[in-house]
Amino acid sequence: VQLQASGGGLVQAGDSLRLSCTASARTFSNNAVGWFRQAPGREREFVADISWSGGITSYADSVKGRFTISRDNAKNTVYLQMDSLKPEDTAVYYCAAHRSSYARGSSKAGGYIYWGQGTQVTVSS
Numbered sequence: 001v002q003l004q005a006s007g008g009g010l011v012q013a014g015d016s017l018r019l020s021c022t023a024s025a026r027t028f029s030n031n032a033v034g035w036f037r038q039a040p041g042r043e044r045e046f047v048a049d050i051s052w053s054g055g056i057t058s059y060a061d062s063v064k065g066r067f068t069i070s071r072d073n074a075k076n077t078v079y080l081q082m083d084s085l086k087p088e089d090t091a092v093y094y095c096a097a098h099r100s101s102y103a104r105g106s107s108k109a110g111g112y113i114y115w116g117q118g119t120q121v122t123v124s125s
Helices: 026-030
Strands: 003-006 009-012 017-023 031-038 045-050 057-059 067-072 077-082 091-101 112-115 119-124
Touching: 003 091, 017 031, 017 091, 017 119, 026 031, 026 091, 031 067, 031 077, 045 067, 045 077, 057 067, 077 091
Parallel strands: 009 119
Antiparallel strands: 003 017, 017 077, 031 045, 031 091, 045 057, 067 077, 091 112, 091 119
């Protein structure tokens, strides 16, 4: 499974962006998907995840109430809607597909086996 993350860019604080993660295989719809981010000089951190069916989502405390994860399995795509962006949201954002089918997501990067190439999000103050 190949994942393609897109939608990043340069925005001002308070603006919104929607990231997309599109998969090459139909089996993507059987896997939970997570979004992670990595800022310069910092470790990769969990942002949000969504179960294979889309029925269960979870978020890092730092983005809860501002970010929304969703998926359209007919399009093999998972979205991350980011509102009220802050300068501290600046990072490369990665999407990843969980190693187990029909599982809920996880905040642990080790639970994911397929990773996209990342998309840069820069939020200016």
